[in-house]
Amino acid sequence: MSGTLYGLGIGPGDPELITVKALRLLERAPVIAYPAPEKGESLARSIVAPYLSGGAKKTEVVIRMPLVEARFPAAAVYDRAAEELGGHLEAGRDVAVLCEGDPFFYGSFMYLFGRMAARFTVEVVPGVSSLTACAAVLGAPLAARNDVLTVVPAPLDEAALKARLAGAEAVAIIKVGRHFAKVHRVLDELGLVGRARYVEHATMASQRILTLDAVSADGVPYFSMILVHKRGEAWT
Amino acid sequence: MSGTLYGLGIGPGDPELITVKALRLLERAPVIAYPAPEKGESLARSIVAPYLSGGAKKTEVVIRMPLVEARFPAAAVYDRAAEELGGHLEAGRDVAVLCEGDPFFYGSFMYLFGRMAARFTVEVVPGVSSLTACAAVLGAPLAARNDVLTVVPAPLDEAALKARLAGAEAVAIIKVGRHFAKVHRVLDELGLVGRARYVEHATMASQRILTLDAVSADGVPYFSMILVHKRGEAWT
CATH class of the missing domain: 3.40.1010.10 (Tetrapyrrole methylase, N-terminal domain)
Structure with a gap:
């Protein structure tokens, strides 16, 4: 057998x-x-x-x-x-x-x-995905109620990224790595930098949580994620 | 303390x-x-x-x-x-x-x-979410490569559902429950019924996997999900 x-x-x-x-x-x-x-x-x-x-x-x-x-x-x-x-x-x-x-x-x-x-x-x-692990360590609920949650790979081109981010309430941008500068630019254009949270190597010993402005674009690992929720902190 | x-x-x-x-x-x-x-x-x-x-x-x-x-x-x-x-x-x-x-x-x-x-x-x-649990029991990868994955709550109105489904490669429709008939109709209009997979109570003793046409609309529990991937089985 x-x-x-x-x-x-x-x-x-x-x-x-x-x-x-x-x-x-x-x-x-x-x-x-x-x-x-x-x-x-x-x-x-x-x-x-x-x-x-x-x-x-x-x-x-x-x-x-x-x-x-x-x-x-x-x-x-x-x-x-x-x-x-x-x-x-x-x-x-x-x-x-x-x-x-x-x-x-x-x-x-x-x-x-x-x-x-x-x-x-x-x-x-099934296992615990990076999606929920990043949300947990950031203290940032992913989505609630009837939010649409969109998972967007950062390698998409700038126009596609912008369209996806513009049309969503809650977004997880994955595989940020060398695409950080592009993603940052798109978030800036959409006025979402203040709503964005960055984490790399979530739950690992090497985990780092940074504000977007503190991230060095040439040092972003593949295992990094940016979470954006347009409603922000209104969880109560 | x-x-x-x-x-x-x-x-x-x-x-x-x-x-x-x-x-x-x-x-x-x-x-x-x-x-x-x-x-x-x-x-x-x-x-x-x-x-x-x-x-x-x-x-x-x-x-x-x-x-x-x-x-x-x-x-x-x-x-x-x-x-x-x-x-x-x-x-x-x-x-x-x-x-x-x-x-x-x-x-x-x-x-x-x-x-x-x-x-x-x-x-x-963080825990194993219903999202990845449903994919596992359905034998249906959620998303790969640069797919955008969209999680859509079924209580959204019909037009919103249709717009979200039309614009995504991979979709997880959650909280189906009493919204099943509406979701089925939208999938039908988009020609996606053949790409959709249904599961309720994933990983529980009461788990059921059904084709969409076999689901009785008045018996769908809250803990049910429909996964749709437009590329279908092209995982290799």
């Missing part, structure tokens, strides 16, 4: 923000897989590292993304990974793929899911 | 989808508070019930919402709850408020937060 492929949401960074379910499946899985840059450590693995020190030794499959293609998935990388993981499943071994945040919220797991769900049993375990 | 007010995201329904952190704080808190309908059981309390059977007896504060005001918060109810919880905090007792899903994703915790954050230490612990 084939093993099961688990897409495990491991949460936004604080190891304690993993779910009880994901932790149980992680501890039980004989094979774990996780994304990593071309060289260097995997963020996903580092999040669960505190849980891997005891217990039986696991097989670890590292899915390395070539730097040049870091923005979008490299089909060949996922083809190869799906083949390798499929071998473990066919041999009856469960495989847990570690997914930062939630597997289906802008996560790369969907590329394995798309390749493997028709052939194998796949279970997706 | 005053106690700390915790807004604990307890996840979408499956008790195992609570985080390790929320579970630790829950077990430690001498006082827990949770919303409930005017009569009957609290969903939030039922989610964590498996974790409350052992350990020291806790003080429980039930925040009952009058039925007529179930759609939007009743200010007087939250005023009273804030006063009662404030009494526990002033006496040095930590208070854990149980929040279905995530506290800041359309959660009622923000009304306590708005009343209490200036006077007390408040920590928000």
Whole structure:
């Protein structure tokens, strides 16, 4: 009998923000897989590292993304990974793929899911996404009542960003990184800088919360987010 | 010294989808508070019930919402709850408020937060939201790459719903409940019924996944969601 492929949401960074379910499946899985840059450590693995020190030794499959293609998935990388993981499943071994945040919220797991769900049993375990983690550490409710909440990737071009921000009550701008200056400009034009809150590496040891004006545009990491709520603090 | 007010995201329904952190704080808190309908059981309390059977007896504060005001918060109810919880905090007792899903994703915790954050230490612990839980059980990635993801409350009027759905790549329609017929009509007019996936009570024992045409409009619960992705299955 084939093993099961688990897409495990491991949460936004604080190891304690993993779910009880994901932790149980992680501890039980004989094979774990996780994304990593071309060289260097995997963020996903580092999040669960505190849980891997005891217990039986696991097989670890590292899915390395070539730097040049870091923005979008490299089909060949996922083809190869799906083949390798499929071998473990066919041999009856469960495989847990570690997914930062939630597997289906802008996560790369969907590329394995798309390749493997028709052939194998796949279970997706939802996790705490960066979206709600950023709101929590900022002390900024995302949306209430009948607010429309829009999640906007910062790589969109300036006109698209402006249109999306103009038409929404509550906005989360994700993947800010090197797009910070553009985003700042758009928020400024819309008169929303005072309503915007910035955080990077939410819930991690390296977390920083800054006003927009205090952010240095050339030092913004990929894992950063800006939340904007036009109604502001009127939560009561 | 005053106690700390915790807004604990307890996840979408499956008790195992609570985080390790929320579970630790829950077990430690001498006082827990949770919303409930005017009569009957609290969903939030039922989610964590498996974790409350052992350990020291806790003080429980039930925040009952009058039925007529179930759609939007009743200010007087939250005023009273804030006063009662404030009494526990002033006496040095930590208070854990149980929040279905995530506290800041359309959660009622923000009304306590708005009343209490200036006077007390408040920590928000993010949880797995219904948004990612629904995507997981549907096997439907929410958004990828530079998709804009829009969360739309179903109580919006028909024209607003249509405009929001027409302008988005990926949409989560929340709080469907008695608005199902209207939402179905809008999706039909936009030619999106074939792209829509429906789930109610995701991750709970009562979970149901149905095609839109199989849903009976008069039996749709508040905890239901419709996900639409215009690109469909092109995840690879």
